Amino acid sequence: MLSELESIVGISEIDHLVKLSRFLQGKKIVHINSTKIGGGVAELLTNILPLKHELGLDATWEIVVGQSDFYKCTKMFHNLLQGVKNQIVPDTLLKVYEQTNEENAQRLYDLLNEADFVFIHDPQPAALIKFFPNRKGKWIWRCHIDISRPNRQVWKFLKQFVIHYDASIFSLVDFARSLPHPQYIIAPSINPLSDKNKDLNKEDIEKVYTEFNIDPSRPVLLQVSRFDRFKDPIGVISAYKLVKKSIPSIQLILAGGSADDDPEGSIVLEETLTAANSDKDIHVLSLPPDANITINALQRAADIVIQKSTKEGFGLTVTESLWKSKPVIGGNTGGIRLQVIDNYNGFLVNTPEGAALRIKQLLSDDDLFKRLKRKGREFVKDNFLITRHVREYLTLLVILQQ
Ligand code: UDP
Numbered sequence: 001m002l003s004e005l006e007s008i009v010g011i012s013e014i015d016h017l018v019k020l021s022r023f024l025q026g027k028k029i030v031h032i033n034s035t036k037i038g039g040g041v042a043e044l045l046t047n048i049l050p051l052k053h054e055l056g057l058d059a060t061w062e063i064v065v066g067q068s069d070f071y072k073c074t075k076m077f078h079n080l081l082q083g084v085k086n087q088i089v090p091d092t093l094l095k096v097y098e099q100t101n102e103e104n105a106q107r108l109y110d111l112l113n114e115a116d117f118v119f120i121h122d123p124q125p126a127a128l129i130k131f132f133p134n135r136k137g138k139w140i141w142r143c144h145i146d147i148s149r150p151n152r153q154v155w156k157f158l159k160q161f162v163i164h165y166d167a168s169i170f171s172l173v174d175f176a177r178s179l180p181h182p183q184y185i186i187a188p189s190i191n192p193l194s195d196k197n198k199d200l201n202k203e204d205i206e207k208v209y210t211e212f213n214i215d216p217s218r219p220v221l222l223q224v225s226r227f228d229r230f231k232d233p234i235g236v237i238s239a240y241k242l243v244k245k246s247i248p249s250i251q252l253i254l255a256g257g258s259a260d261d262d263p264e265g266s267i268v269l270e271e272t273l274t275a276a277n278s279d280k281d282i283h284v285l286s287l288p289p290d291a292n293i294t295i296n297a298l299q300r301a302a303d304i305v306i307q308k309s310t311k312e313g314f315g316l317t318v319t320e321s322l323w324k325s326k327p328v329i330g331g332n333t334g335g336i337r338l339q340v341i342d343n344y345n346g347f348l349v350n351t352p353e354g355a356a357l358r359i360k361q362l363l364s365d366d367d368l369f370k371r372l373k374r375k376g377r378e379f380v381k382d383n384f385l386i387t388r389h390v391r392e393y394l395t396l397l398v399i400l401q402q
Contacts, residue, residue, distance in 0.1 A: 038259025
C-alpha cells in the first residue's frame with residue numbers, strides 16, 4: 001500500500017510516516033469502538049489498521065459488545081449529544097451502559113491494561129477507563145461526533161469518564177470541550193486505494209445503472225448514508241421533489257445500509273420509504289455492509305452528490321464524493337463545513353429549498369458544474385487522505401510518550 005500511496009501523495013509524506021513509526025516500534029496500540037460494520041468509524045479503522053501494520057506498528061482493533069439496551073442507550077447518547085431535545089436517558093439504561101463497559105473491561109483486561117496507547121472511539125466505550133486504575137499506557141478519547149452543544153445530562157455523565165483520559169481528539173475546533181487534559185484537532189480521512197475509493201473502469205460504473213434500474217441519460221442525484229435522522233433523508237426527498245417540478249428528468253438515489261450499533265436504522269428506512277411514496281424515480285437502496293464497490297460506482301455514476309445532514313461529525317461520504325470529482329451539496333453543519341467550500345467545490349445549504357435551488361443551478365449551468373467538479377479531488381488530496389491522518393496520529397503518540 002505504501003508504494004501505491006507514494007504515487008499519490010509523494011515520497012516525502014511516506015518518508016515522514018516511516019520516520020515517525022521508528023519512534024513507536026514495539027509499542028502496543030489498541031483501538032476500541034463499538035462496531036466493525038457500518039458507519040464512518042468502522043470505515044476509518046478498516047483503512048488505518050493495515051497502514052499502521054505496513055509501517056511495522058503493533059496495532060489492534062477490538063470492539064465493545066452489549067445487549068440491545070446498551071445500543072439503545074448509546075444511540076440516545078449519540079442523538080442527545082448532537083442536539084436532540086426533550087429526552088432524558090433513564091437511570092436503568094445508564095446502569096446498563098456502565099455495566100456493559102465493565103464486562104468488556106474484564107474481557108479485554110490484559111490487552112488494555114498492558115497497551116502503550118489506547119484509542120477509545122466515541123461515547124460507547126468511553127467508560128472503559130474507569131475499570132483500569134492501574135493502566136500502563138496513555139489513553140486517548142477520540143470523539144467523532146458533533147458535541148459542540150451537548151445535552152447537559154449526557155455530557156455530565158460522560159465527562160466523569162472522559163476527564164481521566166490523557167488526551168482527547170476532535171475533528172473540529174468547534175467540538176472541543178472544557179476538559180482537564182490536552183485536546184487535539186485531527187480531521188478524518190479516506191484511503192484512495194480502498195474498494196470504496198479506487199478508480200473503477202467504465203463497466204463497473206455502468207453495472208450499477210442496470211442493477212438498480214437507473215437511466216444514465218437522465219440526471220442522477222445521490223445521497224449515501226446510514227438511515228439516520230441527522231442525515232435528513234426526508235429533507236433530501238423534499239429537495240428532489242422541488243427540483244422535479246422544473247427538471248422532471250431528475251432521479252434520486254438514497255443508498256444506505258445499517259450499522260450493527262444503530263438500532264434506529266430500520267425505523268428511519270421505513271420513514272424514508274413512506275416519504276418516497278413509490279415514486280419510480282426515487283431509488284431507496286438498502287445495501288449490505290460490504291458493498292464498497294457498489295458505493296464507489298454509485299458515487300461515480302451520480303451527477304451531483306448531496307449530504308444534507310443537519311449534524312455531521314465529519315462526513316466521509318462527502319470526502320469520498322469530492323475525491324471522485326463530484327460537486328457536493330452539503331448541509332451547513334459540522335465537518336461538512338470543513339470539506340465543502342461554498343461555490344468552490346460544492347454548496348452549503350440549510351434547507352430543502354436551498355438544496356433544490358443549488359441542484360437546479362448546477363444542472364442548468366454547465367460552466368458552474370465543470371468549475372466545481374474540478375476542485376474536489378485536489379482539495380481532498382491536499383487535506384483528507386489517510387497519510388495525513390496517520391501522520392497526525394503518530395505525531396500525537398510520539399508527543400504523548402515523551
Ligand atoms: N457507508 C457504507 N454503506 C452504506 C452507507 C454508508 O459503506 O450503506 C459508508 C460511507 O461510504 C462512509 C461511511 O459508511 O464511508 C459513513 O461515514 P460518514 O462519516 O459519512 O457517516 P457516519 O455513518 O459515520 O455518521
